[in-house]
Amino acid sequence: MFSLCLPRSLLVSLGLGWRILVGRDARGNDRLTLTVAKPWDLFLHVRAATGSHVIVTTPRGKTVPRDTLLDAAELACVYSERREAEHNEVDYAPRRYVRKAKGAAPGAVLVERAKTLTVRRDEARRAR
Numbered sequence: 001m002f003s004l005c006l007p008r009s010l011l012v013s014l015g016l017g018w019r020i021l022v023g024r025d026a027r028g029n030d031r032l033t034l035t036v037a038k039p040w041d042l043f044l045h046v047r048a049a050t051g052s053h054v055i056v057t058t059p060r061g062k063t064v065p066r067d068t069l070l071d072a073a074e075l076a077c078v079y080s081e082r083r084e085a086e087h088n089e090v091d092y093a094p095r096r097y098v099r100k101a102k103g104a105a106p107g108a109v110l111v112e113r114a115k116t117l118t119v120r121r122d123e124a125r126r127a128r
Contacts (some may be wrong), residue, residue, distance in 0.1 A: 041074030051080025
């Protein structure tokens with residue numbers, strides 16, 4: 001299920017053609033979110049915690065299925081400092097609403113028009 005995709009990122013392939021990309025460190029997060037992701041791809045990150053940027057590659061004009069969104073949110077939780085928490089809030093938005101503030105540290109971004117998903121730790125989803 002997991003394979004290396006780009007330097008400093010992880011690729012998770014799901015059935016039905018959906019792919020999830022996960023940044024592995026701050027510089028990898030920047031590259032993944034600001035260079036690799038398309039404006040219509042979906043960006044996810046655990047709210048108020050350090051962790052990986054997660055991108056769901058999304059065909060233009062398509063909506064990410066709920067199950068894929070939950071898989072991506074679970075990955076955002078797993079690759080964050082809140083991996084052991086029972087509940088997490090995960091912000092998500094189209095990549096076009098994510099930007100880097102001038103002079104911000106590597107991996108730090110500003111997200112506008114984000115929606116928030118409350119995710120309960122799901123061991124079955126993590127085991128996939």
